[in-house]
Amino acid sequence: MIFKVFAAQELGRLFELLAVNMIVGPVKKGGAADGRVLYDFAPVYDLADLCLDFDQTIHSAKKYLLPYVEETCSFKLEEVGWEKEVDYGGNQPLVLFGLHACDINALNKLDKVLLAQPYPNQFYGAKRAGIFIVGHSCQPTPACFCHAMGTDSVLHGCDLFLTPLGDDYFVEIMSSRAFHILENLNLREPGRDDHRRFQGVVEQRKSLFTAEVDTSDLTKILDMEFDSAVWAQWGDRCLSCGTCAQVCPTCYCYGVEEVVAMDMKGADKFRQLYSCNLLDFAQVAGGHNFRPESRSRLKYRYYHKHRGFVEAFEEALCVGCGRCGTNCLADITVPEVIASVRRGEVDDV
């Protein structure tokens, strides 16, 4: 990795250089009932609209690689027979500007599943190949626990990562294309003072985390607590709304729907992201539902993220962004669920 420093006023130049492609970044999206400013990722045409001091976006940037609804193919009956059209997307390069470490690490986790052989998701792969990512450091919210999941810093998966140091930016360069773009700025080598300032920012950020998750031996504890009453208590509280999966940067489960034309001479097939907490998630042909109760659906959501995925990839399918808890109408949060499983009981539910 290469480290450089540039003056903060040069950020506009970087934005201009990247604006030859569509830039998507955090922008204001109104306010919450409790007065918080809400942010979300959206196309940005002017640096002034880019809110790099955002705390958390409602959705992650996942939606640009894994849209909530995506047409996967269409069929038409022609004279010669059935013709199929597939557009993988990804024709338009995209710059994701201002992603926090958790969201970059979330894409790294999705890569492990969706780019894996022998059945890579070509729709995801086509878009991923055309994406340039500018990471940006953050200030933790009370809901964040990325430090506990080991996803609070980035070693790969983005092109460059910016950390503001007052009048300067400390930049970690992680790709040759980022290096060549940054050559157009007045870069300088970081000195000892810059290193100290950078470490000061890192330490100050660490001190702001308040949410904790103890992940030690968690897979074993989950195995032991599979029949714990805790799951019923949390599960009965769950409204099965599916919001947690929709805002989660690492959820990738989907359903497929085919819409057949009225004349039966064509059809469009769609993939739609789905949530394992929805009532019919485990319903199969014939009507049998393997998980008819919210308690079993909620439990399996946790077992997929913190048990099965760890076994397959040696890491959890959770980056500790806290979005699921922030947006859950039933106040179900990962730190509280995991703490209660460890204790073997639920407080105040």
Ligand code: SF4
């Ligand atoms: S957001 Fe909360 S209530 Fe809705 S499905 Fe997820 S855990 Fe259940």
Ligand code: SF4
């Ligand atoms: S499970 Fe919750 S905290 Fe973990 S990555 Fe998904 S939304 Fe973020």
